Amino acid sequence: MKNSFKLRKLFIFLLFASLAVIVYCAFNRESCGYFFHAGIFVFGASLTYLLVFFAQNKTIKKLDWMENRLKQWNSISYRVKRAGENSFNEMPLGIIVFNDDKVIEWANNYAKKIFLSPLVDRKIELISQELYANMKRFTEFEITLYGKIFGVSVLTEDNILYFVDHTDIKMLEQKYRARTLALGIINLDNLSPALAVLDAQEKARQMSNIIGLLSHWVEKYDIYLRGYSEEQYLLIMDNRQLHQIIEDKFKILEEIKSYFLKEDLRITASIGIASADIVSQKLFEIAYAQLELALNRGGDQAVVYQDGVISYYGARTTTIENRSPVHVRVKTEQFVDIVNEAARVLIMTHDNSDADAFGSSLAVYKIVLALNKPVKIVFDPEKIDPTIKNVYEEIKTEHVNVLDYFIHPKDAMFWMTGETLLVITDVQYENLLLDEKLYKQAKKLAIIDHHRRNNFAITNYDYLYTQTSASSTVELVVEMLEFVDAEVEISNIEATWMLMGVIVDTNNLMYRVSYRTFNTLAILQKFGAEMPKVQRYLRENLQEYVERVAALNKLEIIDGKYGIAIAGDNIYPRSGIAKIADTIISVNNIKAAFCIGKIDENEIAISARSLDEMNVQVIMEQLGGGGHYNNAAAQFKNTTIELVKEALIEKLKRIDEGGQQTMKIILTKDVKGKGKEGDIIDIPAGHANFLIRSEQAIMATVDNIKQLEKRNAQEKEEQERLLAEMKALKVIIDKTPVTVAVRVGKEGKLFGSVSGKHIIDEYKLQNGISLDKRKMIYDKDIDQLGTFKIPIQLHKEVTAEITLYVVEKK
Structure with missing residues (x-):
């Protein structure tokens, strides 16, 4: 390197020296001779060397630069390779590669840790059936594996599975949801009227006892309770506490009802609760709306709103009658005011109008006419039931003046203005209306109905009068006649048609x-209503009678108390199916009657009936329908009668039962279908006396009740202690898993299986807790790897879940 530098300096010197000689000789040629030519030669040689040197030096530098870059790339490539290897094997990303037969060909270390298995050569179906099922349907999903939640991505074209641990995120989400605010309102139904007859001291005692019941209930769940009137109390809780009282099935409803039943007072409780991540003021408004919904559905129930989803609990008794003359007068005055504000009035009811719909529309028509307002009933002869068809045919021949009352839906659209009041009777659901377009065009809306409301009911009303304790909508409207400050004119035939609505419903x-129903009958009789004419309208023709008998011949009794009839393959009118159900409920020992039949080519209906032992409205609501405590229905499209029947039977297995007061007794033994030892029940007097004579019950006298209360208090204290212990044990069991390692053969098949005894033994060995195998609600051995939830009944109110990890033995 040094020699090269010296040589370069020499040639530079020679270059400048030869250049000096050339310049000198150029001016002194004669004295230079050969020096001039020698100078040119040396200059050329020096310049050539230097040019070659600098060119070579540039190439050498470029080669050096390229060599350095190559070294750097080799270093980076090595590190990238190491990073890839670490990613495959050490980073928290599970990777599984499988073939077309869903057999695992390769898995990284993290995936093996997830499944606690070597994985390679195992069938995915055998290591996790849930994973196998989901990967065939989805490309992105979540799955729980051995106590952790993983997000799974499926690359179907490459046969690759990726697993990302979502456990911490999900736990955070659950914690956030558990702490979401929930507000509720408890209303004591019919409290003021029921306590009005008591003296001050007795009233104070009753209020003290009911506050004690509420306080004991909220203390159990650590819920804040604050009363803001005698009848209503505010509840403040979080979503976790709400789920606890839902799991407890709102037992406070039953406790309040039972207490007041014992005190011979007609008081129940209704609850409205809302839980959502919104401001508290808005949340309270939603909770209050749920309470109103519970009250409009008849009370004695809880309605819960959770992030847009509404659920119903309770409703095990018939509705308490709480209409008073004052209440009816106020509702009448409000209705008269809204009618007077309107320029004209249209009255519309539901599709396939029946006797109550027709009768109530007619009664409203007469009230509006008495107020001197233009009024029409929206009526379509093609959308009425057979009974009203008979009435209509008679109108066309014998009562032609009544035809002027009606207007066709198409004409009503042109009759409607911005100042027109649309009154809807006997229905409050948009999809059931005679004409939905007419409803959507209305600017003013009033609703009068006796059916229960739910979250799908019409909400944009200006006036609402619903009372589920009423026998019919006709009853609600006829009661209003007394408080209309104008003379309402009703002919005897019109009164008969209204009476028919009450009789049918x-x-x-x-x-x-x-008693209000009989008051209604008395009012209609004053107007000339005739029961014989009603019965003539309701008579069946021979063909209907034959078809009804044929359906009854196929009556199927389920569990000895539910009657189900199939109305054949023909298309039946809704009223025909209802009549079959009405007949079935008259059969002895039948608690609920159901008739299933086709009402259109692609539509099937269920008509449900009960007396006082069961709430068929709850069943029909669960199937998408609705109605009353003992009179309800549901419709289904694009399905079969058999599937509808199966769905009905499934709901019947889960439904709660209730009863009406007749005779109070105390059971001294468990009585199937009635209650358990120590229960105070109200049943028909004949059955009550039979139970007393057979020493299965005693009369619910004051002394017997006091003795029972003393014994119950002792038992309750012991039961609460046991319940608390079992709940504490449940917490431990729920969060303490047990791992059972088993030998696995080719493709991941287990040698043998994991039995209940094996699980209990391992749980005691690993966690030091002895459990009873007979309490396990799991009747089969486990023959595959994976995570399993094994329910175990610790107490009648407490079911824990053993989390079992079945893993491959190393």
């Missing part, structure tokens, strides 16, 4: 009848 005064 009560199945000849068989159910949902109160």
Whole structure:
């Protein structure tokens, strides 16, 4: 390197020296001679060397630069390779490669840790059936594996699975949801009227006892309770506490009902609760709306709103009659005011109008006419049931003046203005209306109905009068006649048609009848209503009678108390199916009657009936329908009668039962279908006397009740202690898994299986807790790897879950 530098300096010197000689000789040629030519030669040689040197030096530098870059790339490539290897094997990303037969060909270390298995050569179906099922349907999903939650991505074209641990995120989400605010309102239904007859001292005692019941209930779940009136109390809790009282099935409803039943007072409780991540003021408004919904559905129930989803609990008794003359007068005055504000009035009911719909529409028509307002009933002869068809045919020949009351839906659209009031009777659901377009065009809306409301009911009303304790909508409207400050004129035939609505909806005064129903009958009789004419309208023709008998011949009794009849393959009118159900409920020992039949080519209906032992409305709501405590229905499209029947039977298995007061007794033994030892129940007097004579019950006298209360208090204290112990044990069991290692053969098949005894033994060995194998709610051995939840009944109210990890033995 040094020699090269010296040589370069020499040639530079020679270059400048020869250049000096050439310049000198150029001016002194004569004295230079050969020096001039020698100078040119040396200059050329020096310049050539230097040019070659600098060119070579540039190439050498470029080669050096390229050599350095190559070294750097080799270093980076090596590190990238190491990073890839670490990613495959050490980073928290599970990777599984499988073939077309879903057999694992390769898995990284993290995936093996997830499944606690070598994985290679194992069938995916055998290591996790849930994973196998989901990967065939989805490309992105979540799955729980051995106590952890993983997000799974499926690359179907490359046969690759990726697993990312979502456990911490999910735990955070669950914690956040558990702490979401929930507000509730408890309302004591019918409290003021029921306590009004008591003296001050007795009233104070009753209020003290009911506050004690509520306080004991909220203390159990650590819920904040604050009363802001005698009838209503505020509840403040979080979502975790809400789920606890839901799991407890709102037992406070039953406790309050039982207490007041014992005290011979008609008081129940209704609860509205809302839980969502919104401001508290808005949340309270939603909770209050749920309470109103519970009350409109008849009370004695809880309605819960959770992030847009509404659920119902309770409703095990018939509705308490809480209409008073003052209440009816106020509702009438409000209705008269809204009618007077309107320029004209249209009255509309539901599709396939029945006797109650027709009768109530007619009654409203007469009230509006008495107020001197233009009024029409929206009526379509093609959308009425057979009974009203008979009435309509008679109108066309014998009562032609009534035709002027009606207007066709198409004409009503042109009759409607911005100042027109649309009154909807006997229905409050948009999809059931005679004409939805007419409803959507209305600017003013009033609703009068006796059916229970739910979250799908119409909400944009200006006036609402619903009372589920009423026998019919006709009853609600006829009661209003007394408080209308104008003379309402009703002919005897019109009164007969209204009476027919009451008779049909009560199945000849068989159910949902109160003293107010008989008051309604008396009012209609004053207007000249005739019961014989009603019965003539309701007579069946021979063909209907034959078809009804044929359906009854196929009556199927489920569990000795549910009657289900199939109305054949023909298309039946809704009223025909209802009549079959009405007949079934008259059969001895039948608690609920159901008739299933086709009402259109692609539509099937269920008509449900009960007396006082069961709430068929709850069943029908669960199937997408609705109605009353003992008179309800549901419709289904694009399905079969057999599938509808299966769905009905499935719901019947889960439904709660209730009863009406007749005679109070205390059971001294467990009585199937009635209650357990120590229960105070109200049943028909004949059955009550039979139980007393057979020493299965005693009369619910004051002394007997006091003795029972003393014994119950002792038992309750012991039960609460045991319940607390079992709940504490449940917490331990729920969060303490047990791992069972088993030998695995080719493709991941287990040698043998994991039995219940094996699980209990391992749980005691690993966690030091002895459990009873007979309490396990799991009747089969486990023959595959994976995570399993094994329910175990610690107490009648406490079911824990053993988390079992079945892993491959190393």
